[in-house]
Amino acid sequence: MLTVDNINLHYGAAQALRGVSITAPMGRITCVLGRNGVGKSSLLRAITGQQAVSAGAIAFNGATLNGLAPYARAKHGIGYVPQGREIFPLLTVKENLETGFAPLGRKEKFIPDDIFALFPVLNSMLSRRGGDLSGGQQQQLAIGRAMVTRPKILVLDEPTEGIQPSIIKDIGRAIRYLRDSTGMAILLVEQYLDFCRELADHVYIMDRGEIVHEGAAETLDTAEARRHLTV
Numbered sequence: 001m002l003t004v005d006n007i008n009l010h011y012g013a014a015q016a017l018r019g020v021s022i023t024a025p026m027g028r029i030t031c032v033l034g035r036n037g038v039g040k041s042s043l044l045r046a047i048t049g050q051q052a053v054s055a056g057a058i059a060f061n062g063a064t065l066n067g068l069a070p071y072a073r074a075k076h077g078i079g080y081v082p083q084g085r086e087i088f089p090l091l092t093v094k095e096n097l098e099t100g101f102a103p104l105g106r107k108e109k110f111i112p113d114d115i116f117a118l119f120p121v122l123n124s125m126l127s128r129r130g131g132d133l134s135g136g137q138q139q140q141l142a143i144g145r146a147m148v149t150r151p152k153i154l155v156l157d158e159p160t161e162g163i164q165p166s167i168i169k170d171i172g173r174a175i176r177y178l179r180d181s182t183g184m185a186i187l188l189v190e191q192y193l194d195f196c197r198e199l200a201d202h203v204y205i206m207d208r209g210e211i212v213h214e215g216a217a218e219t220l221d222t223a224e225a226r227r228h229l230t231v
């Protein structure tokens with residue numbers, strides 16, 4: 001289980017997170033909903049170690065993550081699919097996937113077959129440059145690359161952003177498969193309410209750097225969620 005306990009995060013004098021606490025249990029999909037600029041990516045950057053917190057604690061399966069570099073957190077099993085995908089445009093699809101080898105031991109440095117079962121398009125484009133893929137294909141590549149690291153928790157930042165419905169469906173199917181087949185934890189940040197409700201087990205709503213609402217996905221107050229999602 002990932003535990004985020006009462007964290008603050010600052011950019012200079014500006015505070016982006018205020019006393020944020022969430023948990024993401026193993027075998028569950030946890031979703032954080034919120035509109036632009038409320039601090040969703042900041043929360044994920046705090047978890048993955050891209051940005052230091054100014055207060056509070058972050059732990060995964062009992063190990064404290066505070067102060068660890070992103071690389072060390074990957075070794076603890078934190079897989080990250082950043083907003084905007086951040087694939088390497090000049091590397092091939094295969095080379096992009098292989099960048100996920102970094103935290104792995106020698107015997108684990110191979111690309112698991114289930115990545116190609118979930119995203120067949122990657123298999124058919126292995127030698128194509130990442131930058132030549134469509135946005136939807138790049139998103140699949142970014143998820144595949146995170147899967148290569150054999151994460152115990154997969155953290156995804158708005159995977160549906162700018163993606164067409166058929167590929168959103170594929171991504172939803174992949175996320176469900178990962179939860180059910182491996183029992184990993186999934187932490188998903190979204191603005192797309194329906195995607196989140198269909199997929200998530202538990203939902204948090206963020207507004208202006210704070211968690212303002214939480215509950216089981218089935219009982220989510222959608223009116224309340226919509227209120228926080230519209231500007």
Ligand SMILES: Nc1ncnc2c1ncn2[C@@H]1O[C@H](COP(=O)(O)OP(=O)(O)OP(=O)(O)O)[C@@H](O)[C@H]1O
Pocket residue numbers: 011014016034035036037038039040041042043083191
């Ligand atoms: N590197 C940075 N330096 C200064 N301020 C930042 C930085 N990154 C984010 N911020 C500010 O922190 C706040 C939260 O930003 P964040 O990117 O976490 O929001 P978000 O919920 O992910 O938004 P979006 O849905 O648009 O991706 C915003 O006010 C943003 O302008």
Ligand SMILES: [Mg+2]
Pocket residue numbers: 040041042083157
């Ligand atoms: Mg963001």
